Amino acid sequence: xxxxxxxxxxxxxxxxxxxxxxxxxxxxxxxxxxxxxxxxxxxxxxxxxxxxxxxxxxxxxxxxxxxxxxxxxxxxxxxxxxxxxxxxxxxxxxxxxxxxxxxxxxxxxxxxxxxxxxxxxxxxxxxxxxxxxxxxxxxxxxxxxxxxxxxxxxxxxxxxxxxxxxxxxxxxxxxxxxxxxxxxxxxxxxxxxxxxx
Amino acid sequence: xxxxxxxxxxxxxxxxxxxxxxxxxxxxxxxxxxxxxxxxxxxxxxxxxxxxxxxxxxxxxxxxxxxxxxxxxxxxxxxxxxxxxxxxxxxxxxxxxxxxxxxxxxxxxxxxxxxxxxxxxxxxxxxxxxxxxxxxxxxxxxxxxxxxxxxxxxxxxxxxxxxxxxxxxxxxxxxxxxxxxxxxxxxxxxxxxxxxx
Ligand SMILES: [Zn+2]
Ligand SMILES: [Zn+2]
Numbered sequence: 001x002x003x004x005x006x007x008x009x010x011x012x013x014x015x016x017x018x019x020x021x022x023x024x025x026x027x028x029x030x031x032x033x034x035x036x037x038x039x040x041x042x043x044x045x046x047x048x049x050x051x052x053x054x055x056x057x058x059x060x061x062x063x064x065x066x067x068x069x070x071x072x073x074x075x076x077x078x079x080x081x082x083x084x085x086x087x088x089x090x091x092x093x094x095x096x097x098x099x100x101x102x103x104x105x106x107x108x109x110x111x112x113x114x115x116x117x118x119x120x121x122x123x124x125x126x127x128x129x130x131x132x133x134x135x136x137x138x139x140x141x142x143x144x145x146x147x148x149x150x151x152x153x154x155x156x157x158x159x160x161x162x163x164x165x166x167x168x169x170x171x172x173x174x175x176x177x178x179x180x181x182x183x184x185x186x187x188x189x190x191x192x193x194x195x196x197x
Numbered sequence: 198x199x200x201x202x203x204x205x206x207x208x209x210x211x212x213x214x215x216x217x218x219x220x221x222x223x224x225x226x227x228x229x230x231x232x233x234x235x236x237x238x239x240x241x242x243x244x245x246x247x248x249x250x251x252x253x254x255x256x257x258x259x260x261x262x263x264x265x266x267x268x269x270x271x272x273x274x275x276x277x278x279x280x281x282x283x284x285x286x287x288x289x290x291x292x293x294x295x296x297x298x299x300x301x302x303x304x305x306x307x308x309x310x311x312x313x314x315x316x317x318x319x320x321x322x323x324x325x326x327x328x329x330x331x332x333x334x335x336x337x338x339x340x341x342x343x344x345x346x347x348x349x350x351x352x353x354x355x356x357x358x359x360x361x362x363x364x365x366x367x368x369x370x371x372x373x374x375x376x377x378x379x380x381x382x383x384x385x386x387x388x389x390x391x392x393x394x
Contacts, residue, residue: 017220017227029284035250046236047240053203
């Protein structure tokens with residue numbers, strides 16, 4: 001029997017975070033009730049995003065323009081860079097309207113256990129951005145976890161000689177909590193009461 | 198600013214049952230980490246399913262073959278037809294391996310409130326199938342709700358003159374419960390202890 005189009009689709013959808021097999025089946029059935037309006041637009045949006053979206057050459061954000069919309073917005077404060085673990089955290093801060101400067105996506109956290117060292121993160125590109133001399137403040141918006149603290153420590157050491165002010169999020173961030181699941185108010189408050197390291 | 202590829206995709210995904218906006222964003226981020234292996238295959242599967250999957254001309258099941266795999270399987274009992282509200286219920290019974298005959302999808306339930314009358318359901322095609330004289334038993338696998346009972350009542354009346362035995366699911370089906378969220382064992386037990394109307 002040839003590969004079944006429905007089961008194949010259910011299998012792919014059920015791999016997405018948040019969708020189990022049962023929800024994937026329900027989603028497929030819903031879409032199959034009217035494929036031209038419910039299925040093909042999603043296929044086209046996926047194809048379009050796959051071809052249009054790239055990591056920003058400056059900050060690492062994912063966007064369909066390069067440099068990304070944040071980096072190319074002249075209204076943003078060009079002298080404050082907020083360092084985030086990943087794009088999810090960047091998006092969460094944007095949704096909170098908490099930060100009006102630029103970003104830098106590390107692409108992970110230092111992790112002795114996970115075998116992630118400084119060379120695996122986007123630290124050299126960050127140093128290059130700072131070397132241009134336009135940045136006044138770097139905000140470390142990293143999670144209050146062991147790995148987050150280790151990463152902040154190493155970054156603070158590297159940045160010590162640059163003359164740039166280093167701040168971090170206030171302790172409004174829950175210990176052990178992921179940044180991208182916090183409500184906007186908590187994020188905004190933690191950012192507002194950031195303090196010098 | 199032109200329409201954003203990411204926000205458009207998140208919007209479409211968040212309309213799927215079971216996916217909120219937050220899960221849709223997480224799913225998009227996950228896929229954007231490797232579009233060629235995580236995004237394009239899903240786009241292709243959606244396009245393939247949209248073009249291949251059609252309602253079965255015999256029973257109303259959704260499948261990429263027509264007649265569907267159930268109807269064209271010579272090993273299935275050709276003389277027992279299980280009547281279901283929709284394709285979700287057909288798939289649930291198939292997953293339970295509870296029924297070895299054929300199906301007939303009504304496409305809904307009679308509903309005075311919802312304004313669904315007998316002409317809105319696939320009742321005439323069912324009568325045509327029975328008129329061929331090969332069917333010995335019709336199982337009404339309808340939910341134990343007001344609309345389900347009303348639909349079973351009308352179907353029993355229509356089928357009374359055909360000489361076909363009419364049975365319904367045993368009262369193992371919870372009152373007010375949707376069939377497609379039941380566990381396989383409950384479905385199989387209810388089908389096994391079906392009784393004549
Ligand atoms: Zn950027
Ligand atoms: Zn069929």
